[in-house]
Amino acid sequence: MKWLLIFTSFLFYDRIASQQIWDIWQTTWDRSKLFTSLNPSAPINFTTPSVIGSADIVVNDASTFQSVWGFGGSLTDSSALTLNNLKSKNSDNYWKLLNYMFSPTDGANAAGLNYIRVPLGASDFSAKDYSFDDVNGDTALNNFNINNTPSYLFSVLKDIQSVNNILKIHVIPWSPPGWMKDSGTMNGGSLKSSLVNNYANYLLKALQGFKSQGLTAYAISIQNEPQNSNPTYPTSTLTPALEGQIGTALRTLMNNNGFSGTKLIGFDHNWDSAASYPVQLMQAAGNSFAGVAFHCYSGSVDDQDDFHTKYPDKEIYFTECSGTNGSDWWSDIKWYLTNIFIGSITHNSHSGLMWNIALDGNGNPKLPGTNSCGGPGCRAIVTVNSDGSYSVNQEFYAMAQASKAIIPRDVGGAWGKRIGVTVGGSLNWALQVGAYVTTRVSSSDWNRYSLVVLNSNDNQGGWNPTPVQTTIEFRGLQATYTFPVGVTTLWWYAPVTSSKVNVTEVYVEYGSAQQKLSV
Structure with a gap:
C-alpha cells in the first residue's frame, strides 16, 4: 500500500513537471519588445484547473493537421543585389543579418526563416529583362545558360544556405523567354501552345542549372x-x-531526370480565384501537381478553404504578399498574423511568405520602366541602407514570431505540425491563436507544444491597448498567462501521451536543457 501511494503521487508530479512554460518570445504594439526572449526566472506551471480567464485557450493535441514547412520571402535579383552590396560595404552586418533572419539553431536569438522563393529569370525586381535562353527560335535550347542569372543571386543564396542547411528553395518563372510567347516579349502575353514541351524542357534545364550550383530545389x-x-x-x-x-x-521530365522528389506547385496567384483556376488545374492535371499556392492581393484567406474542400489531399502554400512603404506598423502586424502567419496556416497552408527579402528604404531597385509597386513603393522584410546599416521591418517581426514555434527542435528533427485549438471566454474575440506540436528525434524526449498568440485588444472605447488575462488548457491541466497587446510565442514540453509514466525518474525541460529529477 505504501508503494502504491508513492506511485500515485509520482504520477501527478510527472504531469505537472512535464508541463511548464519556460520559453516566451514577444513583440508588443509599442515596440518595447521586438522579438524578445523574456527568459522568465520561474516557470509558468500547468496545475489543476480553476476558473477560466477572460480568454481561455483550449489545446487539443489529439487533433493534428498539416506540417508547417516554413516562413520567409523571395530572393529577387534586387534583393540579392541589395544584400550583396551590404556584404561589400559591411561584411559583419551582412553575416549578422543573415544569422538573425535564417539561423535555425534551437534557442538562438534568430528567426529560423527557411523558405525562399527564387524567380527563374527576370521579374519586376531585376536590373533588366532576361531569360536563360534569349536566342530567338532556339527550340532545342542549345543556348540555355543558367549563368544569365546575376552571379550575386547564387552567391547570396549560398551564403543563406550556409547559415541554414535545412533551407527550402522554391523556384518560379515570371515569364517564359519572349520568343516562346504570342507577344514576342517577356512583358505580357502568353506561351504559344505549340511550345509546351519546349518550355517544360526549359524548366527542367533550370532545375538542372540550380543543381549544378549546388542548389537543389524543394x-x-x-x-x-x-x-x-x-x-x-x-x-x-x-x-x-x-x-x-x-x-x-x-x-514526367522531372521523374525521369532525378527530380522525382521536387514538388510541382500550381497557380501561385490570388485568393479570390481559389474556387476556379486551381480547381480547374487539378481537374486538368491533378496527378502532376503536389498542390497550389496563393497570394494576398485579392480575396481573403478563408478562400483557401474553397480549394481545400474540393482537394483535401493536395498541399496549399502561401507564397507572396508585399508590405507598403509608409503603412502603420502595428496595423500591419495584426493583419499579417491574422491573414498569413496564423491565418493562412489555420486554413491549411504549409508556408507563409512575404515578397522581397531586402530592398532600400524606397523599395528599390526595380526593373526600369515597371509600374509594379507604384505609389509609395513596396517594403521588403529588411531595409538595407547605403551606409551599410540595416533595419528589419514589421514583416520580419510578424513572421519571426510564427517561425519560432515550428522550426525543428532537434537537428534532423520534424517541423511543427498544426494541432487543434479553440478560444473561449468573454474576450475570445481579442486573441488569434495558432497551436503546434514538434516531435522529437528520440522517442524518450518530450514533444514541444507551441502557441503563437496575437492579442489585438487595443480599441475598446477608443485607443486603449489592454492585456488579456488568459488560461491555457492542456490535457486536463491549466496554466495562466496575461498576454500584452502584441504577439507572443511560448512553448512547453510534455510526453508523447499523458498516460506514459516512469516510476523511477522524471526529466524537466529548462529552455534547451533537460534536468533529471530523481524519485
Missing part, C-alpha cells in the same frame, strides 16, 4: 500569377488547361 511552380499580363515587366497568362499541359510534361 519545389518549382509553372508560372507566377498566371492571370496577370502586364506590359511593363515579365508576366505571362496561362489558362488552367495550358498550365496543366506544361505540368504534365514537366512532371
